[in-house]
Amino acid sequence: MSTIIVPAHATSITDDVEQLHKAFSGWGTNEKLIISILAHRDAEQRKQIRETYSATHNEDLLKSLDKELSNDFEKLVLLWILSPPERDAYLVNEATKRWTKSNQVVVEVVCTRSSHDLLLAKQAYHARYKKSMEEDIAYLTKGDFRKLLLPLVATCRYEGSEVNMTLAKTEAKLLHEKLDDKCYNDDDLIRILTTRSKFQINATLNQYKNIYGEDIIKELEEDSKDEYISLLRATLECLTYPEKYFERVLRLAINKTGTDEGALTRVVATRAEVDMKVIKEEYLKRNSVPLDKAIAKDTRGDYEDMLLALIGCVDE
Amino acid sequence: MSTIIVPAHATSITDDVEQLHKAFSGWGTNEKLIISILAHRDAEQRKQIRETYSATHNEDLLKSLDKELSNDFEKLVLLWILSPPERDAYLVNEATKRWTKSNQVVVEVVCTRSSHDLLLAKQAYHARYKKSMEEDIAYLTKGDFRKLLLPLVATCRYEGSEVNMTLAKTEAKLLHEKLDDKCYNDDDLIRILTTRSKFQINATLNQYKNIYGEDIIKELEEDSKDEYISLLRATLECLTYPEKYFERVLRLAINKTGTDEGALTRVVATRAEVDMKVIKEEYLKRNSVPLDKAIAKDTRGDYEDMLLALIGCVDE
Numbered sequence: 001m002s003t004i005i006v007p008a009h010a011t012s013i014t015d016d017v018e019q020l021h022k023a024f025s026g027w028g029t030n031e032k033l034i035i036s037i038l039a040h041r042d043a044e045q046r047k048q049i050r051e052t053y054s055a056t057h058n059e060d061l062l063k064s065l066d067k068e069l070s071n072d073f074e075k076l077v078l079l080w081i082l083s084p085p086e087r088d089a090y091l092v093n094e095a096t097k098r099w100t101k102s103n104q105v106v107v108e109v110v111c112t113r114s115s116h117d118l119l120l121a122k123q124a125y126h127a128r129y130k131k132s133m134e135e136d137i138a139y140l141t142k143g144d145f146r147k148l149l150l151p152l153v154a155t156c157r158y159e160g161s162e163v164n165m166t167l168a169k170t171e172a173k174l175l176h177e178k179l180d181d182k183c184y185n186d187d188d189l190i191r192i193l194t195t196r197s198k199f200q201i202n203a204t205l206n207q208y209k210n211i212y213g214e215d216i217i218k219e220l221e222e223d224s225k226d227e228y229i230s231l232l233r234a235t236l237e238c239l240t241y242p243e244k245y246f247e248r249v250l251r252l253a254i255n256k257t258g259t260d261e262g263a264l265t266r267v268v269a270t271r272a273e274v275d276m277k278v279i280k281e282e283y284l285k286r287n288s289v290p291l292d293k294a295i296a297k298d299t300r301g302d303y304e305d306m307l308l309a310l311i312g313c314v315d316e
Numbered sequence: 317m318s319t320i321i322v323p324a325h326a327t328s329i330t331d332d333v334e335q336l337h338k339a340f341s342g343w344g345t346n347e348k349l350i351i352s353i354l355a356h357r358d359a360e361q362r363k364q365i366r367e368t369y370s371a372t373h374n375e376d377l378l379k380s381l382d383k384e385l386s387n388d389f390e391k392l393v394l395l396w397i398l399s400p401p402e403r404d405a406y407l408v409n410e411a412t413k414r415w416t417k418s419n420q421v422v423v424e425v426v427c428t429r430s431s432h433d434l435l436l437a438k439q440a441y442h443a444r445y446k447k448s449m450e451e452d453i454a455y456l457t458k459g460d461f462r463k464l465l466l467p468l469v470a471t472c473r474y475e476g477s478e479v480n481m482t483l484a485k486t487e488a489k490l491l492h493e494k495l496d497d498k499c500y501n502d503d504d505l506i507r508i509l510t511t512r513s514k515f516q517i518n519a520t521l522n523q524y525k526n527i528y529g530e531d532i533i534k535e536l537e538e539d540s541k542d543e544y545i546s547l548l549r550a551t552l553e554c555l556t557y558p559e560k561y562f563e564r565v566l567r568l569a570i571n572k573t574g575t576d577e578g579a580l581t582r583v584v585a586t587r588a589e590v591d592m593k594v595i596k597e598e599y600l601k602r603n604s605v606p607l608d609k610a611i612a613k614d615t616r617g618d619y620e621d622m623l624l625a626l627i628g629c630v631d632e
Contacts, residue, residue: 119435122472132474134467135511146503150511151450154470156438158448187462195451195466 003276003312006042013048016041017056020049020064029068031302038077039309043273047083072261073303079269080310088113088121089128091266096136101145101227104234105266106137108245110153111238119156144185144228151194152235158197165203171196172207179219184229193235202240217241243275247282250291259298264307272310280311319592319628322358329364332357333372336365336380345384347618354393355625359589363399388577389619395585396626404429404437405444407582412452417461417543420550421582422453424561426469427554435472460501460544467510468551474513481519487512488523495535500545509551518556533557559591563598566607575614580623588626596627 011019016037023030023037041049053061065077079087088109095105110118125133138150171192178186192204208216217240220233237245246267253263271279283291292313299307308314327335332353339346339353357365369377381393395403404425411421426434441449454466487508494502508520524532533556536549553561562583569576569583587595599607608629615623624630 119472126474126476130474130476130478132472132511132513134471135474135513138467138507138511142503146507150467150507151454151470154467154472155450156435156448156470156472158442158446158451160442160446162446187458191454191462191466195448195454197448197451 001275001277002042002273003280004040004042004272004310005312005314006040006045010041010045013045013052014056016045016049017053020053020061021057024064024068031069031073032305034065034069034077035302035306035309038080039306043084046081050081071303072265072299073301073306075261076265076269076303076306076310079265080272080306083124084117084270084273085120085124086128087270088117089124089133091270092121092125092133093129093136096140099140102230104231106149107152107231107234108238108249111235112242112245115156115159145231147185148190148194148228148231148235151190155195157195160197161199163199163203165207168200168203168207169211171204172211175204175208175216176212179216184232193232193239198239201236205236205240243278243282246271246275246279247286250279250283250294251287254294254298261299261303264295264299268307268310276311317591317593318358318589319596320356320358320588320626321628321630322356322361326357326361329361329368330372332361332365333369336369336377337373340380340384347385347389348621350381350385350393351618351622351625354396355622359400362397366397387619388581388615389617389622391577392581392585392619392622392626395581396588396622399440400433400586401436401440402444403586404433405440405449407586408437408441408449409445409452412456415456418546420547422465423468423547423550424554424565427551428558428561431472431475461547463501464506464510464544464547464551467506471511473511474516476513477515479515479519481523484516484519484523485527487520488527491520491524491532492528495532500548509548509555514555517552521552521556559594559598562587562591562595563602566595566599566610567603570610570614577615577619580611580615584623584626592627 010016019033019037023033038046038049050061053059053064057064062078062081065074065081069077079090082090092106092109095103109121113121122133125131129136134150134154137153138146141149174188175192178184178189183189193201196204205216208214217233217236220229220236234245237248249263249267253260253267267279268276280291283289283294287294292308292311295307295311296304326332335349335353339349354362354365366377369375369380373380378394378397381397382390385393395406398406408422408425411419425437429437438449441447445452450466450470453469454462457465490504491508494500494505499505509517512520521532524530533549533552536545536552550561553564565579565583569579583595584592596607599605599610603610608624608627611623611627612620
């Protein structure tokens with residue numbers, strides 16, 4: 001469900017590297033050329049481009065881009081060039097460097113990636129930062145936030161589709177009891193959210209609907225001025241309806257007075273090759289405006305062009 | 317530092333498989349033959365033997381062994397035949413099935429394995445039990461036990477040798493303060509034990525010694541009648557001095573009125589190819605009796621022979 005458009009007969013990696021090198025030389029930088037190449041290569045091709053560039057020009061492509069580009073466009077291109085695990089490691093590390101209780105990037109990364117991809121991100125974190133994601137998150141957080149975030153980051157969830165329906169019923173009742181008493185930091189509530197498989201949690205949420213006629217995520221919405229409850233809600237949404245979560249992040253980023261480019265850049269760079277098609281459908285359904293129109297209205301220049309290319313809208 | 321003796325010119329895997337098959341047929345089982353093969357093949361060879369056996373005789377070697385052998389000898393051979401990740405998954409699952417607060421097997425497995433080996437064990441757990449180690453541990457435990465065990469099981473620790481000495485000093489002071497106040501379930505104490513790298517924790521323990529002239533592990537020993545404190549102590553020991561921990565488990569297993577065969581079997585099967593040489597040295601130092609003499613005194617028959625072969629003592 002990737003939205004990037006990769007030409008069926010792409011030029012060779014060597015040609016791409018030479019074109020990029022050319023884009024950096026002479027008077028000024030040729031941003032159009034950079035977009036026309038990088039926005040239309042998949043993760044494996046970008047990896048090869050980066051390797052070949054480094055071998056041929058004796059400099060990391062990231063460094064060359066860093067010298068040539070600037071502002072939001074640069075941030076988007078750099079995030080896009082990183083491999084998915086490096087990118088996730090970087091996003092979590094950035095979140096820890098500017099830690100605030102309202103930051104939901106960590107929950108987003110650890111709850112929307114597969115166990116395998118999260119593991120690769122952790123290994124990339126070890127390699128780059130010489131410490132673990134877990135210790136940074138645990139060190140920075142306190143109280144309820146740590147109680148929720150540490151196991152959320154640490155757990156390696158089962159990914160099979162088997163579901164225990166009896167357990168789903170029991171745990172739906174347990175969740176209802178705790179939410180009814182407003183015990184949002186209850187040990188068992190956190191245990192369920194942080195350790196059960198996504199399929200199992202989904203079954204539990206369905207049982208909740210069947211028994212109580214209510215949607216947990218919506219219930220949490222009402223209290224969402226509280227940062228911790230907001231995080232709980234993001235956790236459940238990322239685990240069970242990631243595309244709805246991402247639609248909301250995009251909506252809030254775009255509808256803000258002054259766009260939240262950080263969020264927009266992050267969601268486009270991380271989801272373009274994953275589920276951006278579904279996110280676009282969700283966006284249209286919820287806002288009655290296509291995502292590309294909304295982005296085009298709110299952004300400009302190379303940044304706009306690159307975003308639109310990544311979500312699959314290219315003027316030909 | 318493996319203690320098993322693998323012949324330099326081993327017979328072929330096919331020959332091993334035929335010999336094993338022969339050992340099971342005719343009147344009675346030829347246990348000596350089984351020991352002479354299986355106790356002298358490394359993990360990779362045993363894996364190939366199991367695969368070839370299954371392909372040739374249309375039955376899992378584990379099943380054939382299960383039919384032919386019995387009691388402690390059977391348990392040891394079966395544990396030995398499992399691949400290390402399957403074995404760890406099995407041990408943790410067995411611990412969850414007979415859960416008691418004094419059970420330290422989970423701490424032993426998650427704290428003495430490398431991050432990579434623990435990850436493989438988790439994957440084996442997913443594959444075999446269709447759920448995660450984390451959810452089983454979290455489901456079974458409560459209060460302080462869960463608070464310590466869940467992140468201990470879940471965390472993927474950094475394994476590089478870099479150490480932050482300033483942090484080690486700060487956290488040594490923090491640990492001292494908490495232990496002084498007998499706050500054994502303190503959030504930060506648990507955070508340090510469950511998320512820092514083994515090298516970092518070792519540095520913190522050394523700083524603790526330097527500043528306060530005391531050894532945390534020994535301090536915890538004084539209070540070790542409490543099951544939770546005992547678990548804290550096992551955690552620290554497994555993280556920093558696994559060979560001392562295993563020496564103690566063996567000592568207690570052997571010196572009991574009535575040997576604790578479960579513990580003896582587990583330690584020999586899991587450590588023979590890892591650090592049994594060092595554990596033997598520790599054992600001799602602490603008990604003034606070589607481990608093989610102690611085992612020979614306490615066990616008999618094929619079980620004894622197999623144990624001795626695995627710790628590298630074979631009558632020739």
